[in-house]
Amino acid sequence: MAKEQLQVLNALDVAKTQWYHFTAIIIAGMGFFTDSYDLFCISLVTKLLGRIYYHVDGAKNPGTLPPNVSAAVNGVAFCGTLSGQLFFGWLGDKMGRKKVYGITLILMVLCSVCSGLSFGKDPKGVMVTLCFFRFWLGFGIGGDYPLSATIMSEYANKKTRGAFIAAVFAMQGFGILGGGIFAIIVSSVFKAKFKAPAYQVDPIGSTVPQADYVWRIILMFGALPAALTYYWRMKMPETARYTALVAKDAKQAAADMSKVLQVDIEAEPQKIEKLNQETANSFGLFSKEFVRLHGLHLLGTTTTWFLLDIAFYSQNLFQKDIFSAIGWISSAKTMNAIEEVYKIARAQTLIALCSTVPGYWFTVALIDKMGRFAIQLMGFFFMTVFMFALAIPYNHWTHKDNRIGFVVMYSLTFFFSNFGPNATTFVVPAEIFPARLRSTCHGISAASGKLGAIVGAFGFLYLAQNQDKSKADAGYPAGIGVRNSLLALGVINFLGMLFTFLVPESKGKSLEQMSGENEHEHELEQEQQ
Template sequence: MAGDQLTVLNALDVAKTQLYHFTAIVIAGMGFFTDAYDLFCISLVTKLLGRIYYHVDGAKKPGTLPPNVSAAVNGVALCGTLAGQLFFGWLGDKLGRKKVYGITLILMVISSIASGLSFGKSAKGVIATLCFFRFWLGFGIGGDYPLSATIMSEYANKKTRGAFIAAVFAMQGFGILAGGIVALIVSSAFDHHFKAPPYSVDPVGSTAPEADYVWRIVLMVGALPAALTYYWRMRMPETARYTALVAKNAKQAAADMSKVLQVELESEEDKVAKLSQRDSNSFGLFSREFLKRHGLHLFGTTSTWFLLDIAFYSQNLFQKDIFSAIGWIPPAATMNAIHEVYKIARAQTLIALCSTVPGYWFTVAFIDYIGRFAIQMMGFFFMTVFMFALAIPYHHWTLKPNRIGFVIMYSLTFFFANFGPNATTFVVPAEIFPARLRSTCHGISAAAGKAGAIVGAFGFLYAAQSKDPTKRDAGYPAGIGVKNSLIMLGVVNFVGMICTLCVPESKGRSLEELSRENEENDEADQTANATARTVPV
């Protein structure tokens, strides 16, 4: 009911784009910058970890992480992220967005530094310590997903809300890019000052002792942006929608948003008290009413995010293996350990710069014009097309003259992932659920995505393993394994298109209209009126 919309919420919905919008984007977005850096920088140094800690004296090839160890190193942060999304998503609805927001950053700073300081008397000890701290790093990262999305959606106006939420998520692209750049700088500096011969020349000396500093520095740099953001996060006021609709404090909501919007807003305590009475019998997450109103929506957001992340994280975490398979990154035995990090970082930085980052910002530019549904459907469609185009004639792409074509098409899958479902699956769950369940439902949707990422991280690693032991080289996973993996990812993307049909369009509508909270109030009014008519005077 339009008359029941609080003035403070309506003021946010119709507010012109102001400085506070961009401030909120930067504050929330720096968390995502850090998230992406911390999650994906590990893929830059996993081969280095194998060469340092799993080298066998007298071996004819560089040391590599065993499949189970590689899966653990790459996947443990994702497991922590899944747990953090569920826990902090729930906590954000119970305690408030702001109270929980700082905790996630502190956890990320401490865990980033601790990851780089991983210790142990043996290789297993170092890797076990690294996995322990990366789990807690992921736990902190997990909290950033529902909280950042919810805060931005509740601060934004309805006209450009999609662009603002997508802009927060787009900082992930810069985080991936920054990871590549930092690895390039660090590896280049160490390779220049501590020059080691290629493995084929000196199997022992090709992994200089200083290589152990490279991966530690790369991981610890992730603590810097999170630490720099903490002060500004703590200065942000709680969102008006949480304060008014969940905490039922109309006076505080009006006071906070008066400062933000720089206008005078009335508190409307009577209206909030009226809403509180109506909400006394409001449905919960596990109720039949929630299933009736939002069950299909929650299935749509969880299933599409799950399927998207199978493909997206497989591509990101193991693109170094794919580039090695087609020969774009030289065989490990032709390089020293630090120079291999440089080659991997250069390839991933190029992909991020040419396709990942532009894809995110195409979404920011067009999401409030084209709509969430159309962008997500288009993204899944083109990801499917390009995956099959790479997989079916896979051996054609492994020929040296065709490798650049492979890289271009592979880059396009990243572009349409980000100008597509990788952005929209983050945006929509922050818009379509009631305020009291918004953070929880976003956390559930995001956790489903991380479950898909775990499937992708562990599944792709084993699928790409060669069945022929003579071909198991760190630089060249078997082509047939990579081909089958690409086919599976194409099928996954196609199923994602089908599940997108369950996701509603949320463009240009208020959060209360999308979540049907006003409709809920209307029903409460009708029930009250009907009761009043049946009571004799």
């Protein structure tokens, strides 16, 4: 027998879509715009960093970042993100979603600016400083994941909750797109203003001193959207589910949501007293009750997010290497440093515009119709199919007549990643766990995903670069490391499809119904009696 639902929570569940829903999507979504911009813009400038700081005077070829430095620059933000997801996810359940929300935003703004101001006496010093600030940038970004998802899930009604949470996450696509567009604008301005006679001849001489401003401006721009949303984040009231179910102050929850929903909601003092009496019956994260009720759910959300992010972040961070391997982006020897940034940004923007962004919004449109389980299973399935379709006949795709076909197939893996597990792995952990553990469990699930991103950033970059070098020395065709990476990613996506069966469907159900808070706490009362 379930306990009677608080009126304030029922009012949220059955509320019609209103302006405050869209306001919450924009406020939380701009955080995710910033998150993805900051995480992925580094891939636009890593080759430029190599040309500026690691060229050898008098050498015929432009400089490149050593594999270990490139992996660190690309991956250190993910280490910070993982830490931030665990810490701020836990803190969000202890202090409240709103209080912690502002801290993460301030950290993101400061560290975006500081990343662009990285300094040092030598190239190593600059890279160390850059990695330091990007770690703490990632730490702030990490907090945004569980807090944004939890806030949106606790504000939404049960009919369209999936679409609202997915819409927040869909801003990640606009962040990737915005990064590419801004890099195109900056590189175009510098390319037009600082042409030199060596532009077409000497790749070392063509790296004009002003190129050092390009990567700094691109990194620092990430502070702007985060700063613009700070005021509105601080104006949002605490979520009613945290106030009522965790802080045990249903009176304050009723007052807050009466303003938001513009209806009169009863404070229900008798239920407040009953909630306070039941605090001792609440099971914790490391309890047998949690393992029995939600252990497999947490295993499902962590494993699927881990496997998904190995594939997703590997593709996003190193697509420039894949495009170079198939010849879609010309050799660095044929263009100057700023021209290379422009062409990498143009390629990544085209992929984002044609496949990444549409994939997110297909999920928003269909998640409350198809359900989370079906979309996630479908996405993993097609990602597996397209990865193997690219990897097995890899030599076929590297032929210049087939490059367009490769790009189309590669784009489809992005589309079904976002119209698939990249969105649903974010949505589901915000719906299926109890309110007092919701932010923590989402943070654990997201941190598992970032562990996958670290595997992708450090492992697959190193694998691709070193295998390509060793195989080339042995006479194998270029890009063999990329082919093996694509094969491995295909296997990883297949495993993700299998672990999806551990994740429950939450379509159309209230958060309390999914988490079983009312029913299970009633069972605990009966057992103790």
